[in-house]
Structures are given as C-alpha cells and as structure tokens.
Amino acid sequence: MPPLNMVQAINQALQQEMQVDDSVIVLGEDVGVDGGVFRVTDGLLAEFGPARVIDTPIAESGIVGSSIGMAIAGLKPVAEIQFEGFSYPALDQLISHASRMRSRSRGRFHVPLVIRMPHGGRVNALEHHSESPETHFVHTPGLKCVIPSTPYDAKGLLLAAIRDPDPVIFLEPKKLYRLFRQEVPEGPYTIPLGKASVVHEGEDITIIAYGSLVHDALQAAESLSEKYKVEVIDLRSLSPLDKDTILKSVIKTGRCIVVHEAPKTLGMASEIIAILNEHALYDLQAPVARLTGYDTIVPLPKLEKYYQPSQQKIMAKIHEVMQQ
Amino acid sequence: MIHEFKFPDVGEGITEGELVEWLVKEGDSVRHDQALAKVETDKALIDIPSPQDGIILKLHVKAGSTIKVGQTLVTFGSKGDNILPQSQSPQEHDSVGVVGRLEVSDRIIPSPKPAVQASIPAQQMKILPAIRILAGERGIDIAKITPSGSQGQITKQDVLDAAAGKSQAIAQQPQPANPSGQQPEVKIQMKYDFYGPIEHVPIKGVRKAIAKKMEESWRNAVPVTHMDEVDVTSLVNIREKEKEKAAKKNIKLTYLPFIMKAAIEALKEHPYLNSSKEEDEIILKKYYNIGIAVETEDGLIVPVIKGADRKSILALANEIQEIAEKTKERKIDLADLQGGAFTITNIGSIGGVFATPIINYPECAILGLGKMQERPAFEGSKLVKKMILPLFITFDHRIADGAEAARFMNKVKESLQDPDWLLLEL
Numbered sequence: 001m002p003p004l005n006m007v008q009a010i011n012q013a014l015q016q017e018m019q020v021d022d023s024v025i026v027l028g029e030d031v032g033v034d035g036g037v038f039r040v041t042d043g044l045l046a047e048f049g050p051a052r053v054i055d056t057p058i059a060e061s062g063i064v065g066s067s068i069g070m071a072i073a074g075l076k077p078v079a080e081i082q083f084e085g086f087s088y089p090a091l092d093q094l095i096s097h098a099s100r101m102r103s104r105s106r107g108r109f110h111v112p113l114v115i116r117m118p119h120g121g122r123v124n125a126l127e128h129h130s131e132s133p134e135t136h137f138v139h140t141p142g143l144k145c146v147i148p149s150t151p152y153d154a155k156g157l158l159l160a161a162i163r164d165p166d167p168v169i170f171l172e173p174k175k176l177y178r179l180f181r182q183e184v185p186e187g188p189y190t191i192p193l194g195k196a197s198v199v200h201e202g203e204d205i206t207i208i209a210y211g212s213l214v215h216d217a218l219q220a221a222e223s224l225s226e227k228y229k230v231e232v233i234d235l236r237s238l239s240p241l242d243k244d245t246i247l248k249s250v251i252k253t254g255r256c257i258v259v260h261e262a263p264k265t266l267g268m269a270s271e272i273i274a275i276l277n278e279h280a281l282y283d284l285q286a287p288v289a290r291l292t293g294y295d296t297i298v299p300l301p302k303l304e305k306y307y308q309p310s311q312q313k314i315m316a317k318i319h320e321v322m323q324q
Numbered sequence: 325m326i327h328e329f330k331f332p333d334v335g336e337g338i339t340e341g342e343l344v345e346w347l348v349k350e351g352d353s354v355r356h357d358q359a360l361a362k363v364e365t366d367k368a369l370i371d372i373p374s375p376q377d378g379i380i381l382k383l384h385v386k387a388g389s390t391i392k393v394g395q396t397l398v399t400f401g402s403k404g405d406n407i408l409p410q411s412q413s414p415q416e417h418d419s420v421g422v423v424g425r426l427e428v429s430d431r432i433i434p435s436p437k438p439a440v441q442a443s444i445p446a447q448q449m450k451i452l453p454a455i456r457i458l459a460g461e462r463g464i465d466i467a468k469i470t471p472s473g474s475q476g477q478i479t480k481q482d483v484l485d486a487a488a489g490k491s492q493a494i495a496q497q498p499q500p501a502n503p504s505g506q507q508p509e510v511k512i513q514m515k516y517d518f519y520g521p522i523e524h525v526p527i528k529g530v531r532k533a534i535a536k537k538m539e540e541s542w543r544n545a546v547p548v549t550h551m552d553e554v555d556v557t558s559l560v561n562i563r564e565k566e567k568e569k570a571a572k573k574n575i576k577l578t579y580l581p582f583i584m585k586a587a588i589e590a591l592k593e594h595p596y597l598n599s600s601k602e603e604d605e606i607i608l609k610k611y612y613n614i615g616i617a618v619e620t621e622d623g624l625i626v627p628v629i630k631g632a633d634r635k636s637i638l639a640l641a642n643e644i645q646e647i648a649e650k651t652k653e654r655k656i657d658l659a660d661l662q663g664g665a666f667t668i669t670n671i672g673s674i675g676g677v678f679a680t681p682i683i684n685y686p687e688c689a690i691l692g693l694g695k696m697q698e699r700p701a702f703e704g705s706k707l708v709k710k711m712i713l714p715l716f717i718t719f720d721h722r723i724a725d726g727a728e729a730a731r732f733m734n735k736v737k738e739s740l741q742d743p744d745w746l747l748l749e750l
Contacts, residue, residue: 180429180430180431180432182432
C-alpha cells in the first residue's frame, strides 16, 4: 500500500464510506466535474454519479441549508466549503439551525452533517483563503470541530465525523494537503472525536498545537531536544476538547505554550489557559504562554511570516518560558 | 533500488538555475558521470553529471524551468523498478485554485504509534505565586511545609504558621531576632582574589551619577581636546594688587572669575561652543550659565553660575566661593546644578599641566585650567620671568571643529594676556 498525502487520505475516506453507506452525499462548489478545487473529491462523481456528488451554485448558505434538510431527512451529507473564509455566509445556517436542531426539537431530529473546509494560512494566499475561523465553530454549542495534522488522522477523523449523529466541522490544514505522505491503513478505521494525541513526549514543557503548526511544534521540539524535553500535544479535536490529555501533560511539565494561527483574542489558547487556571494552577512553574496570530486580518503574503507562528517563534517562546 | 537525485549544490553561492535541456529521457540507461542535463546558472552553463549507473525512471522538471538546489531532478532505478505502481497509486492532480501556493512533497512521515505517557511525578510543591513570594520573604523553605490545601497546595496559612514557628525558634536562640522577619540578603563577598586581598565598594550616590553621566558623554559625544599656554603675568599683578581690598569685603579673589569672563567673551564670538546637540539640531544658548567642577568627598559635582555674563568679577568671585562651599557641604539646591551651557574645570589647583576633561554632556565644551607656573621667557632678546597658565578645551566635534576651538582659545588668551582690554570689553 503506497503512502498517501492528506488529500488522498480524505478522498479515500469519502470513497470508502460512500461505497458502504448509500446515504452519504457529497456536495459543494466544483466538487463534481472538477473534483474539488484541491482535488479532494476527485473521482467521486465518476464512481457515484450526479445524484450523490452534487455541484452546487456559489451559495454557501444554500449548500449548508440544503445539507441540513438532507440530514434531517435521513441522509449524511458531507458538504465542502471551498475556503474557510467562505463559510461566513453559512454561519447563520450552522448557528441558527444545524447546531440546535436536536435541542429545538427536543431530540426528535438530529443533523448528521459534516462540513469540510480548508483551514489556515502560510501558503501565501489572500485573506479569506488563509484564515483560521475555528473559534466561531468552537464557541457554538452543538457543533463539533476537528482538525487533523496527518493523512492518517485525516482519514480516521473524517470517518468518525461522517458516522457521528451531529454536525461536525472538519477543518483541513491546506498547507499540509500535499506536504508529506504517510502510511494509511487501506481499510476503514475511526479516530474518536474529542481525543487529543501526544505526538512527542517530554517532561520540561508542553506545546499545545493543532493543524499545520503541529509540525512546527514537532520541529521545534526536535531542534531543542538536547536542551529541553518538550512534549507536543496535537489537539485534533477542538470541540469537544480533550481536557484530560492537556491537564495530564501540563501537570507533569508545569510549563505550557499554546500555539495557533488564529487571532489572539478569544482564540483556542484563551480557553485552554482558562482551563489550566481552573485545574492546574498549583502545578504551574511559569505563566502559561500563547503564540498566536494577531488581532488583525491576515496580511498580504509579504508579511505572512511575521503574522504567523513558526518553528523559530516556538523555539524562542520555549526559551522564554523555560527561563521563568 | 530507487534513488532520487537532487540538484546538487555546485558551489559559489549558486542556489538556482535554469534547466536548459535534458540530455537523457525517461527509460534511458545511463552510466556514472554521464551528462544528464544542461543547466544555466548565473555563473555558467554546466552539465549535470549522473551520480550513478541506472535507469531513468522519471525526469521531475521540464526543460526551460527554474530549479533550486535540493530540488529532485531525476528518479533512478534498476531494471524492473517502478516509481509507484499505477494500479496502486491514486492519480493526483494539481490544484486548480489560483490562490496560494501549496508545497508538494513525497516526504514520508512516520505512522502513528500508541502514545505511552511516561509516568513522571507531578512537580513537588503546589503553591500560588503570591504565597511562594510570601514564603520567600519570610525565609520559609516551602519544601518543609505540609500542605493543607484541598488540591494538595500550600496555603497562605501554612506559610504563616511556618513563619510563626520559625520566629519562635529564632527567639529561643541567643542571637537577636530579625525584627522585620525578613531574611537578610546573603551575598558572598570574597576578601581575597587570586592575587591578594581586595575590597568591594558598592557604586552608589554621587559616584553612580558620575559614572552614568560620564558613560553617557563618552557614548554620545565625539571629544577632541585643544591645548595652549597663556601668559598671565599682568593678570597675576592685578590680582596681587586687589586681593587685599577684596578680602576686606570678605571676598576671596581667585583667577577663576577672570578666566570665566574671558571665556564668556570668547563664547560670544564662538557661539557653537556654548550649545548642545539634540537629535538633528544644535541648540545655541543665548545665555551664559557656566558650570564649575567642584570636588567633594563623595565625588565631582558641577554647580552652575547663572547669567555669568551680567555679573561683575567681584560678584562672580563671591558667588563661586559661596556655591563651592555649599556644594562641598552637599547643601546645594538641585536648581543650582541645572541649566549649565559650558563648564570650567580647574584641575590645576591640585596639579598637572594638561588634561583631557570629559564633556559635561549634553554641553558642547569644557574648559580646563592647568597649574599656573613661573617660566622663563624671551621678551625680545631679554630673558624675563613670566606666569604661564596652561589652558585646554575639550569640545564635541559633532558640533564644532578644531579651528573654532583654536580661535576660541586665541580669544581667551588675548583677554587674559591683556586684562585691561578685557576690562574694556565688559
């Protein structure tokens, strides 16, 4: 079995689940004839036909709205939003309907829906194409939100998301789409939603990251391995959040840096630091630090490296926190 | 055996080139050192030799494209090798999006393995930062406290209890208790170093201020010192004649007020020496506030005579005397230390011919007086006794040049050599 990149792993997950479950429907802009702007849905139209692989108009609110209807009626739509920054017209559908249908109907209806979208920047693309909107989803009760950092996790998390009875936002770090390959089991498997992964073990400091920055954190950990034993946690699931794994690690190390591309204010780091404050304050050896984007719109490509966290910035931050 | 060949570092700082032409095609058998392609760098057109014998499975770039050092050019294999069997390899296309640049690579990352978290004990002492500081202030070793908090943390009361126990323990000991409860700071100071006995003197107070001021001057100004000698025989005669009269008025008539006057007349002609530099501007001072360097027990202090141009020589002598006394007694007002534009230092009163004073930053210049001495000199062909005063001025070369300093000095000399003329100018 050849190693797959993330695009191929997601494609394989969709293909395999569509083969075994007729209720799985793929829809979105250019997902059919073109096979998706990043080729994630390539080949699906040919195999499953236009009734199950639907090219939609450029209308995100419509894509998500009709997906909600299909889901309530018993289908399992997997909708693609072409870029994360185009999800905003669909926020009303997600927040006002998808997330609360189970609550609103007192459990009579539920919405087994997956919304896939590329995530994050560091690929020299303009604003809507480089954003990190996860806070909107994580802050909305009733939505789940996951983000893989490897082809293996991408396949396992997507299958778990499709099989989940409630709406799941599936973020795909676009920088990682073709950045590397990995051995991925040929058959279907799932990775439970809500479980973080300790991807590098250490005793001195915990770096919490997700998406493409997991790899920068890993490189930082390797580069500093002679000086510090750095533990790296890949959250994988932003909602629900795996508090147990976070707490276990930080209580062990006593030091923590949370890293994300999204703007600083009310980003994932804010919540994680609050959780550490509630449950691990007495174990801290230094204030919990965060390394994030700025509270601005993603800049033009020339300035992107200054805006985004990176391996170098993570290493500098580790030095800083270890000095305290 | 599949092997990827990357564009090698050909040296001379070359990082990229244009692949002009392939000299082989996919499926070809090549020998070690056989030319694979012509590549044009900004230095030369070069042939890229094959690193091995083998079969070309794939050429990764098109002729005419730019290649970077480290980029994969060729995949080699042996007979029967395939790169990725078509039957197994999902077909892949480039993105159709026009936004962004996705990096593509075939780098393999390791497969996930079940994480086994090593069991490391949690950090020993659980304690809030504020309480940790409190414990430090009270000199309590928190490792010896038994925590009573609900999460196993040391509470404030734990620290206070420990402190109470500690002060009792101290009270029982013969040595006096530390009234504030604070642990004195222990700083080990060696009385010897490798070569012999030494003493540690902390830098503080006036010494600290001087150090800071001198550093600031040395870091910022560009000092040059100009030196000269003045025949002050006539001036000495005047002073000898008048000092008794001044003494009756309780005024100690020194040479300093004369020199101050002469300097002010010279500053009027050379205003850039009575100035300071602020960023892109030179601030010319239209007033003549002259600082005088006064030695005190604690170090050098420079009080300022304000409006010295409007005061008589006797008034200046009186004021210099007063202000110097106050300074030595450290009773000088802060206001009397500020507002200077030019400084005079009289190191000659202690000794020495010439020195190179440091500018009293941000002023432009400082005038130094050496020790006045009798010297033989020629007047025509006759050898006569003269009183000679060495003068030297350090100035900031960013503001003024040597010529200006020399002319300033000539003017000062002129006035001091002929004090009658100085009198007419006042």
